[in-house]
Amino acid sequence: MKEKILYYINSFLIYSIIGFLLETTLKTFFIKDMNNGILYGPWIPVYGIGSVLIIIIMRFVFNRIKVSRPLKIILLFLFSAIILSTIELIGGILIEKIFGKVFWDYSDMKFSMGHYISLEMALVWGVMSLVVTYLIKPFIDKIIKKIPSIITYLVFITFIMDVVFTFLLK
Numbered sequence: 628m629k630e631k632i633l634y635y636i637n638s639f640l641i642y643s644i645i646g647f648l649l650e651t652t653l654k655t656f657f658i659k660d661m662n663n664g665i666l667y668g669p670w671i672p673v674y675g676i677g678s679v680l681i682i683i684i685m686r687f688v689f690n691r692i693k694v695s696r697p698l699k700i701i702l703l704f705l706f707s708a709i710i711l712s713t714i715e716l717i718g719g720i721l722i723e724k725i726f727g728k729v730f731w732d733y734s735d736m737k738f739s740m741g742h743y744i745s746l747e748m749a750l751v752w753g754v755m756s757l758v759v760t761y762l763i764k765p766f767i768d769k770i771i772k773k774i775p776s777i778i779t780y781l782v783f784i785t786f787i788m789d790v791v792f793t794f795l796l797k
Contacts, residue, residue, distance in 0.1 A: 641771070665730070704753040715752075
């Protein structure tokens with residue numbers, strides 16, 4: 628049980644950091660006015676939450692039902708697009724309500740559904756979940772197995788402190 632919890636914490640932290648690196652790259656080279664996170668540290672939790680939810684879906688849904696690989700890919704794409712868009716919607720609303728900021732606005736996209744979600748981005752999330760699940764996750768899982776639990780605890784405590792300071796200093 629402890630190993631599973633550490634696996635999910637490490638996954639959350641690593642994918643949150645990958646999200647930060649992705650958005651920092653986008654901001655640096657492509658979208659100059661992009662906001663990339665509300666926390667002080669190098670992580671964007673929405674990526675970690677989304678990734679962990681996708682991992683859970685893969686483990687608990689697809690390991691229990693037997694479907695062909697092509698159908699599994701289609702279902703993962705659809706589930707991911709819906710779930711990650713929902714997380715994006717909730718995150719956008721919470722950031723706006725708590726911090727009074729709008730970090731992204733898809734209202735100029737053809738198939739937007741308000742500020743925070745659009746069909747175009749849902750498709751991006753679906754594709755990215757396939758890339759993460761089938762290309763990145765196997766590599767990350769090998770790294771996670773080598774992380775000493777003390778490192779996990781220290782980094783997670785640092786993350787929690789970042790969240791607390793962010794809310795205290797808002």
